Amino acid sequence: MTVPNSKISVDSIEAYDPAGPVTVSMGASVTSGSFTVNGNADFPTGIVTATQHSGTSVNISGILTAASFVGSAANMSSLPVISDGKAIAFTILG
Numbered sequence: 001m002t003v004p005n006s007k008i009s010v011d012s013i014e015a016y017d018p019a020g021p022v023t024v025s026m027g028a029s030v031t032s033g034s035f036t037v038n039g040n041a042d043f044p045t046g047i048v049t050a051t052q053h054s055g056t057s058v059n060i061s062g063i064l065t066a067a068s069f070v071g072s073a074a075n076m077s078s079l080p081v082i083s084d085g086k087a088i089a090f091t092i093l094g
Contacts, residue, residue: 003026
């Protein structure tokens with residue numbers, strides 16, 4: 001099924017039913033500017049690509065790839081670790 005390109009310019013989107021969510025069944029892209037969520041965002045499947053997250057927390061199950069992480073990571077769990085000997089060898093071998 002071919003879907004023609006379309007363009008909608010709006011300042012905000014609200015659900016028809018105030019108690020229900022806004023549903024975007026074919027996906028959505030924000031190509032410039034920012035995407036702001038007031039409350040929780042739930043992405044049950046698929047891929048989410050972001051250049052920056054400025055919230056207070058992120059809960060990930062699956063794979064998280066990033067160019068860098070900032071913070072103590074004190075509460076991160078289930079991370080694969082290597083022994084001290086291997087870490088020293090990797091450091092020496094570069």
